[in-house]
Amino acid sequence: xxxxxxxxxxxxxxxxxxxxxxxxxxxxxxxxxxxxxxxxxxxxxxxxxxxxxxxxxxxxxxxxxxxxxxxxxxxxxxxxxxxxxxxxxxxxxxxxxxxxxxxxxxxxxxxxxxxxxxxxxxxxxxxxxxxxxxxxxxxxxxxxxxxxxxxxxxxxxxxxxxxxxxxxxxxxxxxxxxxxxxxxxxxxxxxxxxxxxxxxxxxxxxxxxxxxxxxxxxxxxxxxxxxxxxxxxxxxxxxxxxxxxxxxxxxxxxxxxxxxxxxxxxxxxxxxxxxxxxxxxxxxxxxxxxxxxxxxxxxxxxxxxxxxxxxxxxxxxxxxxxxxxxxxxxxxxxxxxxxxxxxxxxxxxxxxxxx
Numbered sequence: 001x002x003x004x005x006x007x008x009x010x011x012x013x014x015x016x017x018x019x020x021x022x023x024x025x026x027x028x029x030x031x032x033x034x035x036x037x038x039x040x041x042x043x044x045x046x047x048x049x050x051x052x053x054x055x056x057x058x059x060x061x062x063x064x065x066x067x068x069x070x071x072x073x074x075x076x077x078x079x080x081x082x083x084x085x086x087x088x089x090x091x092x093x094x095x096x097x098x099x100x101x102x103x104x105x106x107x108x109x110x111x112x113x114x115x116x117x118x119x120x121x122x123x124x125x126x127x128x129x130x131x132x133x134x135x136x137x138x139x140x141x142x143x144x145x146x147x148x149x150x151x152x153x154x155x156x157x158x159x160x161x162x163x164x165x166x167x168x169x170x171x172x173x174x175x176x177x178x179x180x181x182x183x184x185x186x187x188x189x190x191x192x193x194x195x196x197x198x199x200x201x202x203x204x205x206x207x208x209x210x211x212x213x214x215x216x217x218x219x220x221x222x223x224x225x226x227x228x229x230x231x232x233x234x235x236x237x238x239x240x241x242x243x244x245x246x247x248x249x250x251x252x253x254x255x256x257x258x259x260x261x262x263x264x265x266x267x268x269x270x271x272x273x274x275x276x277x278x279x280x281x282x283x284x285x286x287x288x289x290x291x292x293x294x295x296x297x298x299x300x301x302x303x304x305x306x307x308x309x310x311x312x313x314x315x316x317x318x319x320x321x322x323x324x325x326x327x328x329x330x331x332x333x334x335x336x337x338x339x340x341x342x343x344x345x346x347x348x349x350x351x352x353x354x355x
Contacts, residue, residue: 025281065112070097080163083269109272136275238270302330
C-alpha cells in the first residue's frame with residue numbers, strides 16, 4: 001500500500017510539474033548566446049555566400065529560402081503567422097526598390113526553408129517540448145536574424161516585422177540593441193505580455209464568427225494546445241492543421257469589414273508553430289526587457305485591423321523610442337491593402353532615421 005501510494009504521489013507530482021512547465025514561457029530573453037553555446041551551436045555562418053542567393057545557409061543543417069527586391073539599403077523582413085511566409089514579396093516593396101533592398105526569407109521550419117523535424121521527436125513529452133522549442137522557438141528565430149546580419153555584412157540591421165514577426169524583430173533588438181539601426185513593426189502581435197487581454201487574436205476572431213465558425217475555432221484551439229498529442233504528429237499533419245486557421249480568420253475579416261482576402265502564404269510551419277507557442281507559454285511579461293531597445297521604431301496600425309488600437313498601443317509603450325502611425329484604410333496587411341500609403345510612410349521614417 002505504501003509503495004502504491006508513493007507511486008501515486010510521484011505521478012501526481014510529475015503531472016503538476018508538466019502542467020507548470022507547459023504554462024511557463026520556455027524562452028528566456030537574454031539567454032540566446034548562452035543557450036546556443038550549451039547546445040554546441042554557433043552564430044557564425046558558412047563563409048562565401050552571395051547575399052542575393054535563393055537560399056541562405058545559416059547553419060550546417062538549416063537553410064532559409066530568400067528573395068530580394070530592389071537596390072540600396074538592406075531591409076530584412078520578418079514575416080508573421082506564426083509560420084506563414086508570404087508567397088511573393090509584398091506589393092509595397094517595389095515602390096521603394098530605388099533606395100531599399102528588401103530581403104524576404106522563410107523562417108526555419110516553414111515555407112521552403114529547412115524543417116528540423118519531419119516526424120515526431122523522440123523521448124517523453126517534456127523532452128520533446130524542450131527539443132522543439134530549442135530548434136524552432138523564439139531563441140532560434142532571434143539567432144537566425146543575427147546570422148543574417150553577419151551574412152549581409154551589416155554592422156546594424158534595419159528590420160521590418162509583421163504581426164508575430166514584429167515580436168521576433170523587437171526581441172532581437174532587445175537581445176543585441178547595438179546591432180539594430182531602425183525598426184518598423186506592422187500590426188505587431190501584442191504579446192509583450194501574456195495573457196494579452198483584448199488584443200488576443202483568438203478572442204478577436206471568435207467575436208466575429210457565426211456559431212459554426214465559433215465551434216470550429218473551439219475545436220481547432222483544443223487540438224492546437226493539446227501539446228502532448230500534437231508532439232506525436234508528423235510535420236505534414238501539423239502543417240495542415242495550422243493552415244486551417246486561415247479560413248476562420250478570413251471569415252472574421254469579412255464579417256467585420258467586408259474584407260475577405262488574406263494574402264497567400266507558403267506552406268505553414270507545423271513544429272515551428274508548436275515551438276513558438278512553447279516559447280511564449282501561458283504567462284510572461286517582457287516589457288522591462290524590451291526597454292533595452294535603442295533603435296528608433298515606427299509602429300503601423302491599420303484602423304480596420306481586428307486587433308484594437310489599444311493592443312497595438314501597449315506595444316508602443318513597451319519600446320522607448322517608438323511612435324504610432326495609423327493607416328485609416330488598412331487592416332492587418334497594409335503593405336498589400338494600401339501599398340502606396342504604406343510605402344510613403346516607411347520611406348519617410350527611414351529617411352528621417354538616416355538623417
